[in-house]
Amino acid sequence: MLEPTQPIALFAEATMGSLNAKMAEGILRYGRNPVVAVIDSTQAGKRVRDLCALDSDVPIIATLAEAQALGAQVLVLGTAPSGGRLPQAWLGVLDQAVAGGMSLVNGMHDRLHPMFADRLRAGQWIWDLRVPQGDAPPICMARAARLNNRRVLMVGTDMAIGKMTAGLELTRSLQGMGRDAAFLATGQTGIAITGRGIPLDAIRVDHAGGAVERMVLEAAEHEIVVIEGQGSLLHPGSTATLPLMRGSACTHMILCHRAGMGTLDELEHVPIPPLRDVIALNEAVAQAAGALTPARVVGIALNTARLTPAEAEAALKAVEDDTGLPAADAVRQGAGALASAVLA
CATH class of the missing domain: 3.40.50.300 (P-loop containing nucleotide triphosphate hydrolases)
Incomplete structure (x- = not known):
């Protein structure tokens, strides 16, 4: 799904620099993909290094449209609210991303694929990370x-x-x-x-x-x-x-x-x-x-x-x-x- 060359934007609305944005920080520190921006309207205008112990010049911007203008092809949900549930306030941004041809990486418990599958175009995908793959594993036997x-x-x-x-x-x-x-x-x-x-x-x-x-x-x-x-x-x-x-x-x-x-x-x-x-x-x-x-x-x-x-x-x-x-x-x-x- 996610090719290492695809430019990504990290969605961390109102959380960048906090513990809840640990997924965004982890990808910034260790991820393979080029990150064009972090989306957090409450911190727009800053750089990642201003908020985190990361020597990163990645800009923090206010809107998805700005990320698309910077060349982002994939939107990664980079924050984890308490309980890992998808806030309803995010649906508008996700709708905009799918309509704009972006793929999605989702770390929430709520699955996005069933919500948007019928709107995906050729080459567009949704990766729900918290969906177990393959058959049910056997019982542990040491x-x-x-x-x-x-x-x-x-x-x-x-x-x-x-x-x-x-x-x-x-x-x-x-x-x-x-x-x-x-x-x-x-x-x-x-x-x-x-x-x-x-x-x-x-x-x-x-x-x-x-x-x-x-x-x-x-x-x-x-x-x-x-x-x-x-x-x-x-x-x-x-x-x-x-x-x-x-x-x-x-x-x-x-x-x-x-x-x-x-x-x-x-x-x-x-x-x-x-x-x-x-x-x-x-x-x-x-x-x-x-x-x-x-x-x-x-x-x-x-x-x-x-x-x-x-x-x-x-x-x-x-x-x-x-x-x-x-x-x-x-x-x-x-x-x-x-x-x-x-x-x-």
Whole structure:
């Protein structure tokens, strides 16, 4: 569907620079396609670098018509409102895009193809990322535990903590060391960036572990697979981490955390325990009291985007002193220390 040469526009109305625009930021940082503009009428006139920790000169504009004038052929919904549902206010923009011959990439739970299929012209398409592909996966049976490769699962203290970003950077670092490493996407942003993967949160819970297992088995020829994490064992609204652990039969984990966080982002009454306790929790659940693969947390991916360089350095040292594990901000420093921990 999405060819790497097609110019795209990212729709991030009223969210650019916020956590809800993580898909837009992920594509800007790691995507293959040329991005002509980000659409956010509340920030029009600025550049991406003005709002995000990205050295990007991509302009932020107010309207779809401006994006079309800049040559955009595909509109990517680059923001994820709470619950992943499509706001009714967006329908006018989507209607305009389809009428103007643009294709659509949609990361919402609501499918766009049924809405616009009868209006698509030759060569025009809609990619609903959260639609599972193929037959229903089998029930998970710990088949991945028989593999001889290293399976690294990104886990976190919260949602939207940087698990995908750290995972992509870890994969790059491992590949840069000459290792055969592959990144396995499990969410809409990772799928949009890599062109493959599974939309884990759109798969029925009984089949979620099996979907992860099938994906990991299909990547068995790789020396190392890095599995994109979702959710958190600490979050009461998240069910994603358990099927990721069970399906991957992970051998290693990287714990992702944002420096300075004491509670969950949107649940201030839920404290984040000491990282040593969070590590013990993830290891206990992954290992299932010894019944399954003896997975270990081998490093901490610390998100220090909101800190000065000096503050970030101090935060990283504090985490290393507290946990006894290597810590790195994979964006600021690269993930070489985490890659070395995986290989140790």
